[in-house]
Amino acid sequence: MKPKREDFENIVFSCYTQVSRQGEHFVSDHVLSYQIAGDLVLNDGINDYSATDGSIRFLKRNQLLKFIKQPPPEGEFKSLSIYLDQRILKDFSLEYQLTSERKQFNKPLLLLTENPLLQNFMQSLLVYQFSDKLSDPRLVELKIKEALILLLQEQPDLKDVLFDFTEPGKLDIEAFMNKNFHFNVNLDRFAYLTGRSLATFKRDFEKIFGITPGKWLLQKRLQEAHYLLEKGKMASDIYLDLGFEDLSHFSFAFKKQFGLAPSKIISA
Structure with a gap:
């Protein structure tokens, strides 16, 4: 229900x-x-x-x-x-x-x-x-x-x-994103929470990471997924926690990145 x-x-x-x-x-x-x-x-x-x-x-x-x-x-x-x-x-x-x-x-x-x-x-x-x-x-x-x-x-x-009515001030993008990459929110929300306009956020992000925020987020989430799968986690247990909306999207992106389905990753 x-x-x-x-x-x-x-x-x-x-x-x-x-x-x-x-x-x-x-x-x-x-x-x-x-x-x-x-x-x-x-x-x-x-x-x-x-x-x-x-x-x-x-x-x-x-x-x-x-x-x-x-x-x-x-x-x-x-x-x-x-x-x-x-x-x-x-x-x-x-x-x-x-x-x-x-x-x-x-x-x-x-x-x-x-x-x-x-x-x-x-x-x-x-x-x-x-x-x-x-x-x-x-x-x-x-x-x-x-x-x-x-x-x-x-x-x-x-x-x-x-009664603090100020908006978020500028934060360290690198530290903020490494903490919050697994939240599946729009880029404009990340921009707001780091105290930037969307355009400034994208520009500052690429200066630090060398790639676009979208590509970095996908790579970061997939790398974390690979690590967790090696530790014995199941794909069905981790995809939501890593910011993926559904299991099929996660499995498709994972196989494209690593050449193997998540189920083929054997825990150490």
Whole structure:
């Protein structure tokens, strides 16, 4: 069964009846999310982060993440998320005179554990959601303000993250791409996250790597695939993690590059 999803402005209830493995996810807005049932594993390209029933997490905007949603046995994966977009945060910043002073927050997410106030707040949102009251934008706005106040009471330092409205600055392309090559996103997204226009990104990329971004990404992913296959991994287990959309495309590209089908690579 396909996942069900109901949207009431910036508050989203999600429900999945089967394992849902999403290849990539660009987090464009800050998100405060409550794990109602099931397990969620997030990966930022380096580390895995797990969230179980009852946990609350804060995701920072402008980052790439992969995730696996696992329903409980004979149950459904359920979560409730509040999307804190820039308009909402700018209005809140002006109303409460809050500004960002420091811009150092290198973690992709923050797990908020053992916080009865936030947990009770999220439970109250479920009551509103199931009674269809969150279709009223006035109530949605009030509940998001309440969420922000509770979040800042729990984590005052998040003020410097929430109210930092600057766009990504220029990053080291080589380091960024070597970390994130396995995310299957468009080049304009890579360009944005490294603080460049698409044209500048392509020009800077070719200066460093000597080939176009598209060719480099394909070669890098296939080289990593070859390494993993030699270690005993199965093609069906790795193609999504390496940024390929489907198994047949991966197998075709692999055979073209190495002259052998992935199944012919024997583990050492």
